[in-house]
Amino acid sequence: MKCTKNEIQIKKKDNTAQIKKLMDKADVLFDTYKFVNSYYYYNEAQLLCDTKTDYVDYVYALTCMASVEQTLGDYTASEILLTKTLPHLKKIKKPRFAANVYSQFGANYYYTYDYNNSLLYYTKALHLKTSYYRKIVALNSISLNYLKQKKYKLAESILIPLSKLKVIYKKDPFINDDEYSRILDNLGLCYSEQGKPEALDYYKRSLAIKLRLKEYNGLIYNYLHFAEYFQKSDPSLAKTYALQAYELSNKLNDNTTKLQSLKLLTKTSQGSDVKKYTLKFIQLADSITTLKKKSKKQFARIKYYSSQDKSENLQLKDEKVTNDLYLERQKKRNIISYIIIIFTVIFSLFLYLYLKLKGRKEKNEEILKSEMRISKKLHDELANDLYQTRAFAQNKDLEQNENKENLLNNLEALYSKTRNISKENSLIPTNEFYHIALKEMISGFKTPNINILLNGLSEILWNQIDKNKKIIIYRVLQELFFNMKKHSDATLVSVTFKIVNKNIVIGYTDNGVREKNNPIIFKNGLQNVESRIKTINGTIIFDDHSQNSFKLSFTFPL
Template sequence: MIKKTFRSFQNKKILKYFLAILFFLMIGCVTYSLKSPINELNNKRKYTKSEIRKILYKADVLFDSYHLDESYNYYNQAQLLCDIDNDYIDYVYALTCMASVEQMQGDFVASEVLLTKTLPHLKKIKKPRFAANVYEQFGANYYYTYDYNNALLYYQKSLHLKISTYRKIVVLNSISQIYLKQGKIKLAESILISLSKIKTIYEKDKYINDYEYARILDDLGLCYDEQGKPEAIEYYKKSLAIQLRLKDNYSLLYSYLHIAEYFQFSNPQKAQHYAKTAYDISSKLNDAPNKLQSLKLLTKTSEGKSLKEYSSKFIQLADSIEKSRKTAKNQFARIKYYSKKDRDENLQYKAEKAKNELQLERQKNRNIISYIILFFTTMFSLFLYCYLTIKGKKEKNDAIFKSEIRISNKLRAELAHDVYQTLTFTENIDLTKEDNKEILLNNLDAIYARTRTISKENSAISTGKNYASALKEMISGFKTPELNILLNGFDLILWDCVEKNKKIILYRILQELFVNMKKHSQATLVSINFKITDKTLTIIYNDNGIGTKNSTPNLKNGLQNVENRIKTINGNIIFDNNSEKGFRLSFTFPL
């Protein structure tokens, strides 16, 4: 009996092992069947390093001739063809060039996203110039978005690398510009004076040497100009003389603008001459931002018909720049989308072909189970891929459409009337009179300020360590001599523990509330209370503006967005309809 029991136990154990081995063999067979076509496909790369670099060479030629759209397309093709484990140098180079194009088009967020993709590969590249290039582009992006602390951080990271003396001088010059923006003028002056004493900046090319030396002199003039020192014009003119000899139109453009700004108050006629020269050069180069700056100086230094002409051109160009930037951004998005789509389709086709060939070779060794599993797995993956692709594309298009409609409505509501009134004013009023001229300039400044406000309302939101200061800065931007804002409990919140998407929603909700208050409330005092109870954040908003007793808030005037946003993070919102004077609401959401 004991022997039979033992044998039975042995048989069950053997059967268990046999089934386990059979199961793992089946899984191994299926896995091999699925993976081997991909491995074979990877071993037979269609594009070699030399072919990828030919594409990069085409992109470089187009970039150097300022055909940015076409060069971006080729850089994108090259980075998609790179095997990042082997071609990481070409991959990093292509991404940094794409980031440079995005930066030149004013899309600093997209540029930063591309640069971030290069960071994991920089340690594998022995040449420090690649890392330096990435850090300097990061610094420039932060500089152009007024985040001077982060800009300084990345320029200093570049400076600590083992780069050439020439490159260190260029970085130091950029750092001096940050100090100027931060008001550290003496520190910027000390750097620029030291650099101006270096006669040989770049030994291998006299043109580059003179170009950088002229740039240093121009920046030193700018530094003295900020301090109101008369020697500024001497450095401007020294720099201009070198640039005229070099015939570098971009450098000349900035020199003429700086000299025009220097003379705009002391000698408007001379300032007008330099601004007109800058305008002609920027028109020749098709440099819209500097063309706009030239027109702004011309409106400040002109009178009569000339003032009317330049003002009209300024408004038209400002509208055109905004439109072209949106078009360029959409164009680059389409290039990336369709390039990825083409690559995925080609890879899918090649994988299917390789898989079929290998299946024929191993057909005798396969059983029915592996075919069934392979068939259903492929069908399910294809269905899931198609479903997610269509859904993602639809959601993305819907989001873009809604965002464009909202921005379009805001521009039409807040700017169209003012622009029309300004144009009507310039047509019917004598602009030779100082009072009328002053009114026109004030109107243009107001339009420019509103445009910047709309841009800031739709800009990216920092959700990192600087989130609390960014939120406070946004709120303080609504403060005026007639309006006081009180924050209670703000500094007690551990903002680092709040999820990224909830930070963005909270930022936008408060922004909507303040915009709505500014338009409709007529309030002179606003208080916001922050408190955490049972892992739930509660925000109570009060103002002493127009009350809502016996009425419901007008959700169509901005508050509808508040309600929609809070629902996306499982929050609740309560409107107080019993306030005789003032407006009050509270909303909560889980942390």
């Protein structure tokens, strides 16, 4: 028997007080660098938000969660969370919320080397009607993008005027000096990149402010910039600054800057110190990889179980209201009706529990398979390289320039391979944000020497494609790009997407150098490409007639 809207009126609970309590707790944890714990409470708060009335709290919580994901290096997850805020920004009168979202978009693109998109979002933040202080911060970030693009004159045109202005942040004068110090440091970096001696003066002025403020997080970067500046002209002084950065990173437990400091120490040290810092670098790189994987798993569990609890609670509330009304109507009916109702409820509960347990078992099995695959990947691709590098460091005379250079190259390769394994095994969103994740993964292979062209990606209706096929596409393209980066000197890569006769056709081309008349041999990654495509009834075609490029296309039904 159906219940009309007039018969059932569910009054929505006002969660304002509980949301504020969760937000306050999350803010305290965030400010004390307890990111995983703060993430949990921000997530709990946003689940309580009604986006029609609590949209300000909803946007703030998602922005903070995105900041945590960004801090721990998961830029795809951060971008997905930020995208959820966009429909609600126009409802918020205060432009600072939109400025925060745009600035975080800009930072995500900056950290993934997509400087054009980073500039686009920082410029959006700049054009909002925000405070004088926020505009200065946006301009400072824009100048960093120009620095990375080696557009030094454009960077100078922003930083020189900023260095002559007074930064104003009314709520906290401390922040005024801190941001001014960052401006001076960036201007010093701009001059240093051009080999201009003026860089040293700006570095010193920035360092003096940071020391006075005791702003230790920013102070680490001042020391690192000094170490880079003196690396060639005065290696001993450069080592002193690198050691100061390393010690401060240890004190603050900042693994990212600790790794940068160790890298500089291996370049500026001599004798047994090279071996010591090399071994520390290797151990830390391995530790960071493990830590990031654990953090990502924790975030995935938090999201999964929180959304599951919310869904179950809403379902139970709806069932309670409906059952109360139904039982009220059944008071005048005979005993047989009661027996039927009780039997139906028991059967439904049994079915619900059975399906829930089955789903949980399947999920646990998938998690176990994933962990075994990651473990094998680390053992096969990283463990042997780590052992060989350790042995090289212990057995070779590192005072010889040739041995030292080989060691540094090995460390760069280990660091790159560690990041690749982390990216390769990250979670793949298969919902409406799939195309964003796919684009971000491909963009991650873009470097100043490698240009990537994408055609037709946005024209595919990804929501109509099976989840498993989307995962296969992601992994196949990832494998092809890894193969390109490892086995060729390609400078241009093109990927095209199109639909032909109810089939998806994806073409891949790069201009990597190949030996003449050398047939395609399926090894390692290319074997994985072929086997994955076969699992979705697809076909793969290689163009082995081209001598100056590598081409293939694969097709599978929708």
